Amino acid sequence: MKYKVMLFYKFVKIKNPKKLMEEQKELCASLNLKGRMLLAKEGVNATFEGTARNVNAYKKRLKDLKIERSRLFKDVVFKESEGNGKAFTKLEIKVRDEVVTLGAGKFDIQKETAKQITAKELQTWYKKEKDFVVLDLRNDFEIEVGQMDKTVHPNMRNFRELPEKIKEIKNMKDKQVVTVCTGGIRCEKATCLLKQRGFKNLYQLKDGLHTYIQKYPGSHFKGSLFVFDNRMTTPVAEVKAREIIGRCIYCSKKCEQFASDDSLRPSRKVICCPACFKKNKARLRRCTPN
Numbered sequence: 001m002k003y004k005v006m007l008f009y010k011f012v013k014i015k016n017p018k019k020l021m022e023e024q025k026e027l028c029a030s031l032n033l034k035g036r037m038l039l040a041k042e043g044v045n046a047t048f049e050g051t052a053r054n055v056n057a058y059k060k061r062l063k064d065l066k067i068e069r070s071r072l073f074k075d076v077v078f079k080e081s082e083g084n085g086k087a088f089t090k091l092e093i094k095v096r097d098e099v100v101t102l103g104a105g106k107f108d109i110q111k112e113t114a115k116q117i118t119a120k121e122l123q124t125w126y127k128k129e130k131d132f133v134v135l136d137l138r139n140d141f142e143i144e145v146g147q148m149d150k151t152v153h154p155n156m157r158n159f160r161e162l163p164e165k166i167k168e169i170k171n172m173k174d175k176q177v178v179t180v181c182t183g184g185i186r187c188e189k190a191t192c193l194l195k196q197r198g199f200k201n202l203y204q205l206k207d208g209l210h211t212y213i214q215k216y217p218g219s220h221f222k223g224s225l226f227v228f229d230n231r232m233t234t235p236v237a238e239v240k241a242r243e244i245i246g247r248c249i250y251c252s253k254k255c256e257q258f259a260s261d262d263s264l265r266p267s268r269k270v271i272c273c274p275a276c277f278k279k280n281k282a283r284l285r286r287c288t289p290n
Contacts, residue, residue: 001085002051002082003049003052003082003084003087004049004051004055004082004083005047005048005049005080005081005082005083005087005231005234006050006055006058006059006078006079006080007046007047007048007078007183007210008046008076009043009046009076009099009100009185010044010072010075010076011042011099011109012043012072013043014040014041014042014043014044014072015041017039017041018095020039020072021037021039021094024039024093025091025093028058028093029091031050031054031057031058032051033049033050033054033058033091034049034087034088034089034090035047035088035091035092036048036088036092036093036094038094038095038100039093039094040095040099042099042106043099044072045099045100045185047088047227047228047229049083049085049087055080059078062076077184077207077211079210079211079214081234081236084231086230086231087229087231088229088230089230099185100159100185100189101159102160102162102189102190102193103160103163104162104163107189107192108192109188109189109192112192113191113192113204114179114187114191114194114195115204116203116204116206117203117204117205119205119206119207119212119216120215122205122212123212123215123216123219123220126149131175132175132176133150133172133175133177134147134148134149134151134177134180135151135152135153135169135179135180136148136179136180137154137159137162137180137181137186137187138153138159138182138226139157139158139159140155140156140157141157141226141268141269141270141271144245144246144247144271145223145224145246145256146221146222146224146233146246147221147222147223147245148209148221148222149220149221152169152172154166154168155168157268159186163193166194166197170198172199173197173198173199174200174201176201177194177201178204179191179204179205180204180205180208180209181205182208182225182227183207183209183210184204184205184206184207187205191204209221210236213235213236213237214236214237217237217239218239218240223244223246224242224246232256232287233256233258247271249270249271249272249276250272250273250280251276253275253276255272255273257271258271258272259271259272259277259284259285259287260284260286260287269287270284272284
């Protein structure tokens with residue numbers, strides 16, 4: 001049976017997130033979808049897995065909701081990759097203060113976010129050797145297993161660290177900067193903050209790394225895309241000679257397997273090959289996302 005993992009988000013005003021939460025729980029349960037959805041007054045952020053048939057049915061059902069609900073999901077861009085039926089163990093739909101937590105105050109995303117460039121435009125920039133840098137706004141362990149050419153990053157363990165990390169990348173304020181993240185949601189919010197902090201020539205990759213990799217597999221993205229489900233990583237699109245850039249934290253062997261180092265507080269995700277996992281299993285456990 002063919003499975004799909006689908007992720008999507010939208011910044012849109014939601015008057016009653018709790019009511020929408022109950023509606024979504026009922027809809028997802030009826031289609032046997034598993035995964036997580038966060039709802040807030042600022043919007044929605046979700047990742048689900050199900051059979052290809054049921055994922056397609058879910059997307060169609062969203063468009064058939066009542067008028068006030070269909071407005072919420074209008075123009076949503078769905079990113080899909082191959083699932084295995086085990087990406088999630090349960091369904092979680094919750095209401096939060098933010099759909100992606102930055103903790104830097106409220107923004108008018110539609111007005112304050114940076115200009116978007118498409119995957120095609122970014123590919124052209126690479127081809128023409130344009131002078132720019134890629135600012136990766138993902139967590140450090142995500143970047144270790146896959147990244148774009150020209151990447152710099154603030155070395156964040158989590159997205160909430162960005163406000164404090166900006167001072168470490170202040171030398172980029174006058175450079176041409178393209179921000180990237182998995183699906184686009186972190187860039188939408190982060191660029192609002194970066195613009196407030198003086199970044200002038202700022203862009204964001206439309207629909208994220210997921211879309212770029214699908215359109216240009218094996219091009220300027222090396223490695224695999226980290227995903228917050230039980231797969232941990234996905235190539236997104238198959239490439240015959242895909243380059244592995246992740247390296248075991250112990251022996252430096254190339255690999256893309258993750259473990260959780262519970263000897264640290266808070267626990268830290270590390271890349272670890274099977275042999276080193278066996279040697280260090282007293283402090284490590286097989287990694288599953290939080």
